[in-house]
Amino acid sequence: MNNDEHVFLQKYREEDYKRPSVTADIVVFTLDEDNDLNLLLIKRRTYPFKDCWAVPGGFLKANEESAEEAAARELREETGIQNVYLKQLYTFSRPDRDPRTHVISVAFTALIPKAKLTITAGDDAGDAQLFKIKYDINGILFLAPDFTISEQNLAFDHKEIIRMALTRIRGRIDYEPDAFELLRDRSEFTIYELKRIYESIKNETLNTANFRKSFQRNYLNTGYCIDLNRKSKNTGKRTAELYAVKSEAR
Amino acid sequence: MNNDEHVFLQKYREEDYKRPSVTADIVVFTLDEDNDLNLLLIKRRTYPFKDCWAVPGGFLKANEESAEEAAARELREETGIQNVYLKQLYTFSRPDRDPRTHVISVAFTALIPKAKLTITAGDDAGDAQLFKIKYDINGILFLAPDFTISEQNLAFDHKEIIRMALTRIRGRIDYEPDAFELLRDRSEFTIYELKRIYESIKNETLNTANFRKSFQRNYLNTGYCIDLNRKSKNTGKRTAELYAVKSEAR
DNA sequence: CCAAAAGTGTTCATAATACACCCATGC
C-alpha cells in the first residue's frame, strides 16, 4: 500500500455513505418422526411484526463478521443450534421489505437431522418451534401439533424466502448430496432411511429398485459412500444393510 | 399496524446498529468477433485499488433501491449498458474484503451480446474494456489487444467473484437456457451460432449431430424456440435454417 | 473443384422408469 492510498484511507469517512442494515436469516429444515419435512420458525418478541412467526436470523455486526458468521451466531443465540452447514440461498434487498428502514437480508438454508435439533429459545426471540409443511389452495401452511400458521402471516418477506428455499432444495436434491445432511447418523444408515429423506423433500413415493440403483451409481461407485458390510436389526421387519458417508468434506 | 407498533417505529434510531456498506457488482460476459468468451473490466480511478482493474459496480443507495436496481444503475452509469437481464450470483461479505470498512458485495452476472455492448466509460470509473479469458498455470489471465492482466492483480476479491461467475455459468449452460442471452438476435439465429456460444462457454468443441439433437429435444420440441422455415445466406458457406426464441419471458 | 460450413443417419453405453417378483421377520 503506497502513501497516497494510506492518506486516502485515513480521510475516508464512513458517514459519507448512507448505509442499509444487513441481516442474516436462516431457513432450517429437518425431518420429524413421521419423516415429514419440517421448518423451524420463531415467534418474534419485538416490533416490527411482534408475535408474528419468522425464520431465525438477526443483524450482522459490521466490521466483525461475515454473513455466514452472523447466520451461525444468530442460529446459536436464538435456538441453541450449532455446527451446522449453511448454504447461501439468496439476498433479499427490496427497500420496503422492513418497515423500520432499509434492511437487506442474506438468506441461508440449513438441513439438520432432528437428533441434532435440541431447540432452546434464546433471548432475542420467543418460542422456537418446528412446523410440518403442508400445501393448500391458498398457499403453504405450517402445522404445529396444536395450531396452524399461514405463510401469509409470516413476518417481513419470509414467505418468499421460504418458498425460494423449498424450490432450491427440491431442485438440488437429485444432483447434489444434500439429502445426506438430514441423516440421523451419517456414519451408519440404511438405504431406506435415505430413501425416506428423498421422498419427504420431493413429496412423492419413489421406486425401491430404481432408488437403490441410482444410489449405487452416484454414491457407492463414486466412493462418496461405503458399504459397511454389516446389518442393522430392528429398523423395520427385516435387517438392512448399513452404509456410511465416507468423505466428511462438504 | 397498531398503535404500539407505530410508537416503536418512531423511536427506532438507525444509529443503534452499526451498519456495513453494501455494493452491487456485475460480472458481464460477452462473445467477441472470434467467438471467445469476454469479460468486462473497468480501471478504477479512485482509491482503494486506484488504477487496478475491477468488475463494474458501486454503492447501493439505502432506502432507495434494491441490489438489483443498484446493479442496473451502476452498469448504466459506468458503462452505458442498459436493459440487461441480471442474475444474482452470490453475496460476498468478509469484513476485510475492502480496506476502507466493511463492504458487502451482492454480485450479479449478466450475459450480453456484443452488439448491445456500446461501452461508454462513465464518470466514476475509468476505461471500460473487454478482455479475453485465458487459462494459465498461474490462474486466469485477461487479455486485451495490447496488454494482459492477471486475476491476481484485480481489485478487492474480484478474482473470487469472477471465478464463481465462471463456475456458475459453466454449470448452468447444460440445463438452463442461458446461452440464448448471448445471441446477436434472439428472433433470428442459426443452430451453429448457438453452438458456438456453447463451445465458448464450455471451452470445448461439440459434436454437430449431437448438439442438433439436444437442441431439438430441449428447445424445439418444448416450444421454447420455433423453426422460422426460412434460410439465411452468407453466414458461412451454405445457407442455414433460421430459428427464433419464442417466449420473451426470462 | 474443393475446402469449409451445414445437415443427416446409425451405433453403443448409460440412465431413467416401470413392473414383477423373492426373502426375512415379528406378531
Place this chain on the structure above:
DNA sequence: GCATGGGTGTATTATGAACACTTTTGG
C-alpha cells in the same frame, strides 16, 4: 402364516457421446 419392510432381476425407453457420411456454396 401373512403382512410389511428389505432386496433383486428384467424390460423399455430416453439420453449422451462417438463416428461416418452427404449436401451446399463461395472462392
